[in-house]
Amino acid sequence: MKTIMLGNQAIARGAYEAGVTVAVAYPGTPSTEITEFVAGYDDIYAEWSPNEKVAMEVALGSAMAGARTMVSMKHVGVNVAADPLFTASYTGINGGLVICTADDPGMHSSQNEQDSRYYARAAHIPMLEPADSNEALSYMKRAFDISEAYDTPVFIRLTTRISHSQSIVQLNEREVVELKPYEKNIEKNVMMPLYARPKHIIVEKRMNQLAEDASTFTDLNTVEMKDTKVGIITSGVPYQYVKEVMPDASVLKLGMVHPLPKKLIEDFASKVDRLYIVEELEPIFEEQIKAWGIKVIGKEIFTVQGEYSANMIEERILGKELELRDAEKLPGRPPVLCPGCPHRGIYYVLKKLKIHATGDIGCYTLGALPPLEGIDTCVCMGGGVSMLHGVEKARGKEFIKKWVGIVGDSTFVHSGITGLVDIVYNKGISTVMILDNSTTGMTGHQENPTTGRNLKGEEVPVLNLVALCKAVGIHHVRVVNPFKPKEVEVALKEETNREEPSVIIASAPCELLDKKKKRIPLYVNQETCRKCNMCMKIGCPAIQKKDGNIIINDALCVGCNLCTKVCPFGAIEKGE
Numbered sequence: 001m002k003t004i005m006l007g008n009q010a011i012a013r014g015a016y017e018a019g020v021t022v023a024v025a026y027p028g029t030p031s032t033e034i035t036e037f038v039a040g041y042d043d044i045y046a047e048w049s050p051n052e053k054v055a056m057e058v059a060l061g062s063a064m065a066g067a068r069t070m071v072s073m074k075h076v077g078v079n080v081a082a083d084p085l086f087t088a089s090y091t092g093i094n095g096g097l098v099i100c101t102a103d104d105p106g107m108h109s110s111q112n113e114q115d116s117r118y119y120a121r122a123a124h125i126p127m128l129e130p131a132d133s134n135e136a137l138s139y140m141k142r143a144f145d146i147s148e149a150y151d152t153p154v155f156i157r158l159t160t161r162i163s164h165s166q167s168i169v170q171l172n173e174r175e176v177v178e179l180k181p182y183e184k185n186i187e188k189n190v191m192m193p194l195y196a197r198p199k200h201i202i203v204e205k206r207m208n209q210l211a212e213d214a215s216t217f218t219d220l221n222t223v224e225m226k227d228t229k230v231g232i233i234t235s236g237v238p239y240q241y242v243k244e245v246m247p248d249a250s251v252l253k254l255g256m257v258h259p260l261p262k263k264l265i266e267d268f269a270s271k272v273d274r275l276y277i278v279e280e281l282e283p284i285f286e287e288q289i290k291a292w293g294i295k296v297i298g299k300e301i302f303t304v305q306g307e308y309s310a311n312m313i314e315e316r317i318l319g320k321e322l323e324l325r326d327a328e329k330l331p332g333r334p335p336v337l338c339p340g341c342p343h344r345g346i347y348y349v350l351k352k353l354k355i356h357a358t359g360d361i362g363c364y365t366l367g368a369l370p371p372l373e374g375i376d377t378c379v380c381m382g383g384g385v386s387m388l389h390g391v392e393k394a395r396g397k398e399f400i401k402k403w404v405g406i407v408g409d410s411t412f413v414h415s416g417i418t419g420l421v422d423i424v425y426n427k428g429i430s431t432v433m434i435l436d437n438s439t440t441g442m443t444g445h446q447e448n449p450t451t452g453r454n455l456k457g458e459e460v461p462v463l464n465l466v467a468l469c470k471a472v473g474i475h476h477v478r479v480v481n482p483f484k485p486k487e488v489e490v491a492l493k494e495e496t497n498r499e500e501p502s503v504i505i506a507s508a509p510c511e512l513l514d515k516k517k518k519r520i521p522l523y524v525n526q527e528t529c530r531k532c533n534m535c536m537k538i539g540c541p542a543i544q545k546k547d548g549n550i551i552i553n554d555a556l557c558v559g560c561n562l563c564t565k566v567c568p569f570g571a572i573e574k575g576e
């Protein structure tokens with residue numbers, strides 16, 4: 001049967017058909033839906049882990065125990081998982097293990113543009129890269145075969161365009177895969193130097209064998225010989241652009257992007273007059289192929305930044321001058337905190353008190369934008385806590401009294417907790433704010449250990465953040481309502497002036513969680529309004545200026561009442 005599927009959905013289907021029984025992940029755009037779709041299959045145990053390192057370790061344990069297992073994350077999540085990942089190539093697997101990583105060229109929802117193919121090379125792990133949803137499905141099954149045949153984890157690399165585009169897929173029955181027997185084997189699974197040294201030799205032999213065999217993987221690495229004046233080596237979504245623009249060119253499409261099929265590439269290169277490499281992000285094919293003495297044209301005409309397009313290929317290879325509309329002339333539409341977002345009140349107070357903040361990754365990162373301008377930094381998950389400690393150690397105790405660290409509930413569990421331990425252990429006095437909106441908001445409302453539900457929707461114990469903070473040695477933990485700016489202000493003044501570390505938990509659910517909630521918009525009484533603009537300072541998209549008046553757009557307002565707390569003249573009133 002054929003149907004249309006998102007790339008991420010096809011990955012999940014591929015896992016199902018491949019007989020996967022355990023799937024683990026931490027959400028992160030563009031990979032999140034993989035695990036949400038997997039959770040829909042009753043035959044697969046699926047979970048959100050607290051972070052990618054935990055997910056990778058759970059997956060490795062499951063594979064060692066004999067189950068076909070998948071683990072999914074976005075590209076920066078691989079950084080978090082890197083520790084077990086690198087050694088997983090040494091231990092190898094028992095049941096097959098596939099690691100799905102989704103890169104984000106163009107940074108649609110990421111803090112950097114790193115290329116996961118570097119991880120495949122650095123960790124000596126083979127990597128497949130599909131070019132559409134059907135390949136996403138079939139490559140999953142192929143990846144498990146390779147994993148078990150070569151005793152190695154296998155990467156599947158996706159990019160945003162593959163993850164979030166739809167195309168036709170061929171569905172098949174689920175393969176019945178029995179659990180592999182588990183046998184204790186310390187030489188294989190205990191990676192101390194004694195056993196790791198010989199394993200490194202095995203890893204190198206395995207990769208050399210795979211590089212040799214890759215030239216025979218004609219289902220993955222395909223040659224389309226046509227006009228031999230121009231040859232193109234490409235993979236993933238750029239393959240689709242090449243085919244659209246240059247249907248008559250000869251193409252070597254790499255489905256296995258690590259290790260590269262050297263013989264196949266040498267043979268292809270010998271048959272074409274001019275050879276181009278079309279690869280988004282880093283020159284990973286290009287550098288290897290050039291090192292083999294093959295002349296190619298790559299990054300001298302292409303960029304290492306952002307997504308490619310058919311237009312770009314038409315311009316750079318065919319030399320066409322295209323008349324393209326300049327996207328920069330369109331009005332900018334930066335993302336903003338939603339109307340009714342509980343984070344808004346916190347940033348309003350921080351700005352009022354002139355308090356700086358080390359920020360983190362989540363919806364609350366949007367508080368960096370005007371008019372709130374509530375955070376000074378945003379680097380990585382958990383960094384909002386640990387970086388604060390660094391600021392304190394660099395500038396001293398008085399300086400840090402005008403700073404806080406901002407972290408979300410899911411991010412605190414992900415990797416903020418260790419930064420808090422560091423603050424206590426190393427005698428910091430910093431104040432951390434956990435913006436607890438009872439969900440993993442930015443990636444689309446996934447459950448986490450603080451929400452009381454798991455990925456399958458079952459009720460589970462709620463992680464008590466107050467008790468957790470106290471348990472690591474924070475004596476001053478208080479919970480505030482972010483819709484009460486005065487309460488927040490009092491808490492911030494008291495906690496930041498302590499000679500001890502403290503935590504303020506701003507607790508209110510994400511506005512979008514309760515879809516049945518009755519929302520009564522407010523309005524501005526134009527007779528009472530003095531046009532002081534105080535309400536504009538909270539940056540709510542529902543508060544707008546029209547014909548010189550301040551108005552509330554009742555299509556956007558959710559009636560959270562925050563603006564009534566900042567209007568000094570009581571001009572904002574409840575509607576009917």
Ligand code: SF4
Nearest residue numbers: 540557558560561563
């Ligand atoms: S206009 Fe006021 S009540 Fe309405 S959503 Fe914005 S802050 Fe909340």
Ligand code: SF4
Nearest residue numbers: 529530532533535567
């Ligand atoms: S804060 Fe109140 S008085 Fe000032 S502009 Fe807004 S609605 Fe008018």
